[in-house]
Amino acid sequence: MLTEMDQNKTPLFDALKAYNKSKVIPFDVPGHKHGVGLPEFAEYVGSKVLEIDVNAMECLDNICNPIGVIKEATDLAAAAYGGDYAYFLVNGTSSGVQAMIMSYCHPGDKILIPRNAHKSAIGGIILSGAIPIYIQPEIDERIGIAMGMSMEKVRIAMDEHPDAKAIFLINPTYYGAVSDVREIVKLAKKRDMAVLVDEAHGAHMSFHPELPIGGIQVGADMSAISTHKTGGSLTQSSLLVLNNEKLDVQKVKSIINLTQTTSASYLLMASIDVARKQLAIRGEELLEKVLELSRYGRDKINEIGGYYAFGKDLIGNPGVHDFDETKLGVHVKELGLTGYGVERILRSKYNIQVELADMYNILCIISLGDRKESIDALINALREIKEKYGKPGRGKSIITPPLKNPEVIISPRDAYYSIKRVVKLRDSIGEISGESVMAYPPGIPVVTPGEKITKELVEYIEALKAQKSMLQGTEDPYVDYIKILGMNS
Numbered sequence: 001m002l003t004e005m006d007q008n009k010t011p012l013f014d015a016l017k018a019y020n021k022s023k024v025i026p027f028d029v030p031g032h033k034h035g036v037g038l039p040e041f042a043e044y045v046g047s048k049v050l051e052i053d054v055n056a057m058e059c060l061d062n063i064c065n066p067i068g069v070i071k072e073a074t075d076l077a078a079a080a081y082g083g084d085y086a087y088f089l090v091n092g093t094s095s096g097v098q099a100m101i102m103s104y105c106h107p108g109d110k111i112l113i114p115r116n117a118h119k120s121a122i123g124g125i126i127l128s129g130a131i132p133i134y135i136q137p138e139i140d141e142r143i144g145i146a147m148g149m150s151m152e153k154v155r156i157a158m159d160e161h162p163d164a165k166a167i168f169l170i171n172p173t174y175y176g177a178v179s180d181v182r183e184i185v186k187l188a189k190k191r192d193m194a195v196l197v198d199e200a201h202g203a204h205m206s207f208h209p210e211l212p213i214g215g216i217q218v219g220a221d222m223s224a225i226s227t228h229k230t231g232g233s234l235t236q237s238s239l240l241v242l243n244n245e246k247l248d249v250q251k252v253k254s255i256i257n258l259t260q261t262t263s264a265s266y267l268l269m270a271s272i273d274v275a276r277k278q279l280a281i282r283g284e285e286l287l288e289k290v291l292e293l294s295r296y297g298r299d300k301i302n303e304i305g306g307y308y309a310f311g312k313d314l315i316g317n318p319g320v321h322d323f324d325e326t327k328l329g330v331h332v333k334e335l336g337l338t339g340y341g342v343e344r345i346l347r348s349k350y351n352i353q354v355e356l357a358d359m360y361n362i363l364c365i366i367s368l369g370d371r372k373e374s375i376d377a378l379i380n381a382l383r384e385i386k387e388k389y390g391k392p393g394r395g396k397s398i399i400t401p402p403l404k405n406p407e408v409i410i411s412p413r414d415a416y417y418s419i420k421r422v423v424k425l426r427d428s429i430g431e432i433s434g435e436s437v438m439a440y441p442p443g444i445p446v447v448t449p450g451e452k453i454t455k456e457l458v459e460y461i462e463a464l465k466a467q468k469s470m471l472q473g474t475e476d477p478y479v480d481y482i483k484i485l486g487m488n489s
């Protein structure tokens, strides 16, 4: 039984340390040969980092076909999250999201998916040839950002598309909102639909009872987890956890191997091994402190006045079944400030880097590495920013996107492979889009490849541009031009 495994063990990390101790003479790659060939870098980062930057070999197993220490380490990771099987990922959760979609969807299969899914999900849809059936997330009109999905919309989508192979969930959203994952899993099981969970922002959640529940814990079939974001491991390292005896784990392996490097970094993988141990053994105690700091920071920021540090008070609003308090989002609009502006001032004047800013909010991630001093620095900086730069009542008005579901004319995959041409944004009305336009806020694609571009959408993009919101996705960085399907006439 995986659940009875000894989580104090770190099989991969131990094997790596044993390899280093044995002073092997390396005639294999990487060519820096334990750092000797890159002394300037070794001196700065520390020689050990390069001594354990090695490639696959018998004693260290191989990520492409784990049967040794990597398999032992991934079994421990699966057990820690309550799953049956796990894979290490060295290209972040993006690769896990793509593997999940490709594991369940063949070309032409439907997948129910929130419209605010990360671009890696659109990538998974293009790679698999799946047909996305979008569910519009709820938008909080006060703070201007997308939340989770309401059960009503989930039920309608499931009833209208009972043949969908899977439903995709974000648990939690970037800003911390959580849909009713347990209920969605129940409904999906009744319809024989798989539940695929994007837990890029939820690596820590399964380890403290006061945090929202992890997808695997309530029976989701697969979860892609960015251990590198809030779980403590190194950037790029993630997990794909499987929870379904019916799922062919070898098929999932071959899907991951389609795009995965054959030279995975042992630094990244070993960091997951140690981070998993820390979460499993000390997670609750460590996350208790993280929650204390988050609550302290949130309360103090709200006491300043003018700012709104939102959190569990959003629970019960549409699309917010639960909330991850470690996401400290602060709404700054009522002080006549923009999130982008506050982000810049925090960095340039206070040496503070936030995770994300949008037109109306900033987002600070509170995690295992935070201390009270850093929270106090943030509180004091926000207090001063209010005094020096605040102009209460002069905030920009919130623009919300047209909430109609897009008209999908051809599949994102077919659109991706079609011939395209570039036109001025205004001239694209009535055409089929050849690329995506993403808007922050609210973090929802305005249009994705294969969808009809309407006048309403173009006007929404123009309004966002006028407000200097961040738009992404088109080859043209300013979104004055967009690619549409079809040849030049």
Ligand SMILES: Cc1ncc(COP(=O)(O)O)c(C=O)c1O
Pocket: 091, 092, 093, 094, 095, 097, 117, 118, 120, 170, 174, 198, 200, 201, 226, 236, 238
């Ligand atoms: C919701 C969501 N899913 C997936 C990803 C991709 O995760 P990674 O950066 O680990 O590839 C992100 C990245 O920010 C994300 O926000």
